[in-house]
Amino acid sequence: MADPSDSELARVLEASAYLRSQLGDVDPEIGIILGTGLGDLAKNIDVSKTVEYGDVPHFPLSTVESHHGRLILGNLEDRMVLAMQGRFHLYEGYSAKEVTMPVRVMRELGLETLLISNAAGGMNPLYRRGDLMLITDHINLQGANPLIGANIDRWGPRFPDMSAPYNGELRALARKSALDRAIKLQEGVYVSVTGPCLETRAEYRFLRGIGADAVGMSTVPEVIAAVHMGMRVAAISVITDECFPDALEPVNIEDIFAAAASAEPSLTAIMKDVVRNC
Ligand code: HPA
16 A cells, blocks of 8 residues: 555655755745745745745645736845745635645755744734734644654654744844834734634633634644755734633624734835845
8 A cells, every 4th residue: 555655755755856946956945935925025035936835746725716826936135045835724615735745845955944924813902903922932722733643754753742833033033123113013822723613702811711823724744844854944923803701702804904004114124124134
């Protein structure tokens, strides 16, 4: 019987070989996953090449309207970056392995650092819509894990350590950037759920009670895969809605996008500083 891990590895190697052929001999160092409403960081990249997801063998295709689906290679703050404009979520029907496939490909291309943004609901009562939150730690409540199945030893160990998934030096750079620029930067724990429905009041109360400051539907699978492969990771959430169970307002997805857009200049500035200095 064919070892299923062989086919996962084979798919990733085929995709990375294709991308290598497209990128030429440029070696990007930093991967960036641009989340909901945050795709405009891409405008700051001096683009040398874009590749549509649909052209990469085995790459999933983004089904969310607000997400583009392409990889951007280019110069950002004098560093070569490879940015994913458009990411994948479990709620689209993808498995955790499919969601993390692009991160596996990034590592195969030699990238060692991964920066991520996302939209999240704020449950910490001190948070306000439009705030940024530097993720200090996470709780995986997705009932899925990209590492389930045969371990691919080439990528990392069977039981990877998760004592510090979010790199301390990158976090310090983000914190310094925010301080220098007088940007309010919260720090907290992100809990991942599958979505796509938002949470009930009882669920927000529960998620807050287990120690989370913000809740969202992405990021954790990618972080697990990246940490498995020894990458340095930093992630920042835009708090797009206030999820206080005793004062919960119905949430409108347009409001979520508007909050993400309003936070975009601050998030872009911090990400650029981290890229320049990391
Ligand atoms: N819950 C889950 N995901 C989210 C939320 C939320 O309240 N806001 C933005 N993404």
